[in-house]
Amino acid sequence: MNRVVLARYSEPLEWIKLIPDDFEVIIYNKGDRIDSPGVLQRASQIIDRPNEGRESETYLHHMLTDARDDDGFTVYAQGGPFEHSPDFISLLHTWKNWDDLQPMSWQWLSDKKVPPPLLLAEYERGLFGRPRVRLERFSLLTWGPIDFIDQGAWGMGNVYRAIHGGLPDGTNIASHFLSLAKLDDLAAEAERHMVGVFSYGAIFAVRNSRVAAVPAESIDILRNLAVSGVAVYGYILERLWLHLFGERFDLPKFAPRPL
Structure with missing residues (x-):
């Protein structure tokens, strides 16, 4: 089965109930205790970690301790992916069409205008309604x-x-x-x-076999x-x-x- 690995600090996680059933959800928690019934029910694992190294440490720890060498996908994301990837949930539903390496973000922060709105608007016109992803x-x-x-x-x-x-x-x-x-x-x-x-925000999906090759x-x-x-x-x-x-x-x- 595919997986979503989330690096969480203080972000609310009720949204994970929208993740398709094709994915199990692993949460690495570096903040307050998670006690939401809906989150506890949807998560396959909740693993407490020291608050160090931002999402990079979370991803790398997972790759070292719980990676798989198979053709499944692992999605790596922060606990609140939507400011970088507003179509994150829609993208998860398209996983059967992904390449072995799938970027999943659109921008850094819209209020900081990074990337500039002009560039995003020009690119979005070429997507014809598909989920917003831009390298x-x-x-x-x-x-x-x-x-x-x-x-x-x-x-x-x-x-x-x-x-x-x-x-x-x-x-x-x-x-x-x-x-x-x-x-x-x-x-x-x-x-x-x-x-x-x-891919902004370090949000991407990769086949497990590619991770195992590193x-x-x-x-x-x-x-x-x-x-x-x-x-x-x-x-x-x-x-x-x-x-x-x-x-x-x-x-x-x-x-x-x-x-």
Whole structure:
């Protein structure tokens, strides 16, 4: 059976009763005790966890301790997915049409206008009523999006370079981070490219066999980074989840033109 894994802190969870029966629901709870009868009835498991490492630690802990190597899907989401994925429930109903790796978010926050409403409106016209899902392209070097200005994302890149000894501007941040996790082949692939894609809010679905293909040692390293107290690592991971499970990088590095 497919699964929905939720990283919950204080979000109300009564909405999980809307999750299709094709999915069991596993809640990792890092906040107050859950005592809603409807939530208790619908959840397959509720597992208390220390409040550390944001959703990254939750996902990685699950991958280390309860992952399966089969063709089922696991959906990874925060306890309140709807601000990032307003059509989350509708998307779950379409799971038989998913690719092995399925992004599931639309935006960061509408009130912050990230992405800009103009871009979302143009993209939505091409969906013709299908659930709203949009991948965001970003620079592997600056960490900012390709098609609009996001000062916060650029700031993440600046902080990452600073905490690693002042890496020079132009460093491939994705390659550097993946090397920390001993994912050398993936790091080398990132180094050959300039653009990646991600799903806002770290909301995505992936076939379990793809998760099982990632070395447990690397997942453990990533979990340790997530709980290290360096907040930027969680934001770096948010943009790399899809690539960790097989999404290709884009835009090969420019090469000199032959004379």
